[in-house]
Amino acid sequence: MSDSKGAASGFARKLGEIIQLKRGGAVVMTSAGPVQIGSPPETIKDSMRYDFSVPSIYILPSRLYREEWGVSLAELEFPVYFNFFVLKRKTVIVCEKSQRARAEEVLRESVFGPETIDLTADYPRDTVPFGLPDLKREMDYFRRNPFKGGDLMQMEDLVTFVELRPDGETPVAKGHAVTVRRGKNAVGVRDGDRRTEVPESLLAPQIEPPPDTPQSFEPPLFGVTCLGASHGFDATEPTSGFVLWVNHRGIMVDPPANSTRVLESFNINPKHIQGLLLTHCHADHDAGVLQKCFQETKITLYTTPTIFKSFIRKAVALTDLPAVNLYDLFDFHPLSLGRPNRIGGAEVWCNYSLHSIPTIGFQVFFEGNSLVYSSDTLYDPERIQKMHETGVMSRDRMSSLLDFPWHFDMIFHEAGVPPLHTPASVLAKLPDDVKKRLRLLHTDMRDIPPSSGLRRADRGVENTMSLPVRPSYRTEAVKTLDALSRVDLFTDFPIEKAKEFLAMAKIESYKSGDAVSLAERREIEPQKFYIVMSGQVELRYEGRSIVYDAYDYFGQTTILLKQARRSSLYAKTDVQLLTLTEHDFHHFIRGTTVATRLIRLARVRSTGSWDLLSESRIFSRLSTTQKTQLEHILEPWDCGPRTHLQRPGAVPTAAFIVRRGQVNALQARKTVCRLSTGDFAGDAVGLFNQKPSKLGFVSHGVVEAYRVGGSDLKDFLNRNPGLHYRLMDHEYVFGGGKRSGARSKHAF
Structure with a gap:
């Protein structure tokens, strides 16, 4: 197998060779030319840089969209354009029968646009705007087929669909002995006597780490x-x-x-x-x-x-x-x-x-x-x-x-x-x-x-x-209130609290590398509550560090629990902080549930919740703010061996995140996977729909976990749809173990 580093190298490709594309997808070299599996966005850019032509045959994988990669594998618009207008040939799309209508819909909206146009909802009621366009007529003008005397292009002018046979191999190239067979999580391409197996895991984009740019960016007005x-x-x-x-x-x-x-x-x-x-x-x-x-x-x-x-x-x-x-x-x-x-x-x-x-x-x-x-x-x-x-x-x-x-x-x-x-x-x-x-x-x-x-x-x-904009008297107030509104603790505060905050909050600025607060100066420095307005702050404690970004907050734990500060804070970049003194912070949250929630958060964190989420296969991709939001709804929960966390056939009322020990995931009374530290034990689909779940979860020995109540989890996932979508996929949740069933279409 080769990768995108071989682009435009000029050496001869071997039949059966697999080329993994930088943006995702893979190409198999055949006697009928390159055959591509998966078509992610901008895939044409990868194809045009190689020493082979843009493929005319595209095989759609089992899933058209991979949310864990954040990539569509059925963006065929540009390969279709290139094949039709430049190479003057059709594109062959190989897919399952159930995928054909979906692929056609994606192409139709991209290439031809909506079948009917009604701009009524786009304009104010009772308004006849100047130059109201007849978009359908303009779209038809651009849709004229240059190779058929100006007739409107149809889908069959651009593509040929080949539906995969349920059993056996499917021919995909006229005049060539090239066939395709779909396996479990893989695509098999046969070219005469030569067989090539392409795991769908190879279709993932090749992610390059971002360059080290320590200085933060301050957006303009x-x-x-x-x-x-x-x-x-x-x-x-x-x-x-x-x-x-x-x-x-x-x-x-x-x-x-x-x-x-x-x-x-x-x-x-x-x-x-x-x-x-x-x-x-x-x-x-x-x-x-x-x-x-x-x-x-x-x-x-x-x-x-x-x-x-x-x-x-x-x-x-x-x-x-x-x-x-x-x-x-x-x-x-x-x-x-x-x-x-x-x-x-x-x-x-x-x-x-x-x-x-x-x-x-x-x-x-x-x-x-x-x-x-x-x-x-x-x-x-x-x-x-x-x-x-x-x-x-x-x-x-x-x-x-x-x-x-x-x-x-x-x-x-x-x-x-x-x-x-x-x-x-x-x-x-x-x-x-x-x-x-x-x-x-x-x-x-x-x-x-x-x-x-x-x-x-x-x-x-x-x-x-x-553009040169002179800051008005409102500029700093807008920026301060914007930072306040981004802190989840305060989103429901009334306008009177916003007025208080404007009167009490102070803006502090530090250069990269400056000490914001040092543990050894805790006896002489006042305790403060901080909100990051811009830049990054690094908290250092016992050889570990946490980086806080814009709109993250910290300092509340030492104030509420009356603890001596044991950590030091440094400006990782140039930074602006909003601060409240200990007295003003207590005054600001009086009469609210914030103190109770923050004390609960501090106690949950003392059990190692932050490190668990940061190292979890499921939750490590969450931002600092998202992890903090999740910690707010975690409740430590322990149980002995063979305890049912959730029984099959019951309506789910909670879910669990495993801290220590192992949990068996059951389906049809059979263990399909064993979950361990950092894994999610729950049925998000059943919980949202409030319907009996086909899944069950039983402790395998002594288990320490975090329990998340059903209503709290629903609220959290409604605010974080990316995680919600991933938790709907049982195969993803169970760590790629034995398949437990397709994603439910009653998802959210």
């Missing part, structure tokens, strides 16, 4: 950090996506695949991201949305109702979950067109751009500054004029598209591959003063005309573009 600036067919550069900063909080626009790791590599704390904005449902724009939601806490999603419905249809097809369950992954914030939307204190106006599926661009106004993003669009005055003349669009629609706000302070415009995108040559004709304020996105550097004066947006926090 108003600006943009570019995460990627190229398009889906550029094999050398990341796909476009950026963070829009308003009031120091970020909106990630069209998060690229693996956006969580991109943020890590830029040292952008994910807690600075308040939401996602989705402009449309092409794979190079929406691939990171589902991933972001499954990996982290519930997040706000901004888009129009039309685009949201399209995204949900794709997500249902990929995950095989009911739509009603997927709604629980997001706090959906519908964006209206024809009136302003309020996001993070800014005024945002949206418009439908000219593209092959419903797509929005937007304008942002904040503290006297303006920013515009074209999104994917065809801005070509000559083409737009002809589209009006041939009846594709109205005069008002033509005028609205041509009237682009080139006078704005900051301009981000795409310049992708025509005819779906704006030719860079058109933008090269803009006045020089416009080009100084313009940055290109969705653009291959090689396509920018030399000496045109055009510049592509530069990636990275060091290249963050910000």
Whole structure:
């Protein structure tokens, strides 16, 4: 087996060779050419860098979406485009019969867009906006088949589906003795007498650790950090996506695949991201949305109702979950067109751009500054004029598209591959003063005309573009209240408490390496409660350390339990802290349950809960904040041998996390797995549905565990849908042991 390090090396490939792709998936070399198993986002970039052609045969694995990797393995849009428009051939998709309709749905929404368009919900009631688009007619214009005299492209023009035979081998390549057979957690490819077995574990993306960037990033009041600036067919550069900063909080626009790791590599704390904005449902724009939601806490999603419905249809097809369950992954914030939307204190106006599926661009106004993003669009005055003349669009629609706000302070415009995108040559004709304020996105550097004066947006926090905003008297108060609202302890506090906090809290700043508080100075330093506003703080105690990020809190235990401070605090990066003195902290939480909850948390932590969660196969991926939230609902619980934690056939009322000892997981009265330290013993599906569970859990010897009550666990998982989704998968929960059954579709 070889990997992506062999890309473009020029040596001859051997038949039967397996190439593990960097972004996920694997290729088997056959006499019919490369055959790819799994098609993750941006897989075309891997294929284009190799010394073999882009595959024409794709085999879908047993699961189209792998939540533990955060990756879809059925993103076929770009391979289909490349095979059809460049190589002038169909793509062969090999799948189970039950997967075909799902794969077709994903492709249909990506390539052709919604079958019907009704923009009523996207505009204010009783409003007739200027330039209301006929999106269906525009989509049909882009859907014309260039090889069939302009007829509308159909699915059968692009792909051929081959359904796997339930028993035996399935031929997949005409004129070649290449067959495919699906095994348990593996795919077998036979080429004549040569057999190749590909375990599905090889389809995981090859994750590179983020570089060591110790200095934290302080978001601007108003600006943009570019995460990627190229398009889906550029094999050398990341796909476009950026963070829009308003009031120091970020909106990630069209998060690229693996956006969580991109943020890590830029040292952008994910807690600075308040939401996602989705402009449309092409794979190079929406691939990171589902991933972001499954990996982290519930997040706000901004888009129009039309685009949201399209995204949900794709997500249902990929995950095989009911739509009603997927709604629980997001706090959906519908964006209206024809009136302003309020996001993070800014005024945002949206418009439908000219593209092959419903797509929005937007304008942002904040503290006297303006920013515009074209999104994917065809801005070509000559083409737009002809589209009006041939009846594709109205005069008002033509005028609205041509009237682009080139006078704005900051301009981000795409310049992708025509005819779906704006030719860079058109933008090269803009006045020089416009080009100084313009940055290109969705653009291959090689396509920018030399000496045109055009510049592509530069990636990275060091290249963050910000507009000069003079902090108002509200700025510090907004930042302080934002930090307070992020602390789960205080989310339900009334407005009177917020006023108290503003009056009592102090902001302390430290440089990287500074001592914030030293254990040896505990007799002379006052006790304090801390909230991290920005940066990182390292707590050191008896040779161990804990790193606190933005919006984490600490110091409450020593205050409430009246303990002598035994740890020291150091600024790991430049840091800003909100602090309350011991007296003010007691005053702030008086009359609330916070003290009781924090004392309970301290006692649970004294039993080793933090270390257990940090080392657990199930829970180690949780953030510091998520682990703290979980610790709040843990209750130490012990039992002797052969004790039923949960009986088969009973409605679950609790779940357990094993501290010490072993627990047998039962199904049909048979042991299917033995759970140990850090494992989850419970049926999340049965607990949520309040229906009898087919699973049982019995102690194997003396067991020490943490018990989590049913209502507490439901509340926690509702706020953390990524963990919820993983706990639905019994095979994942049982550590890959004997299969206990497929994921329930009554999930959330």
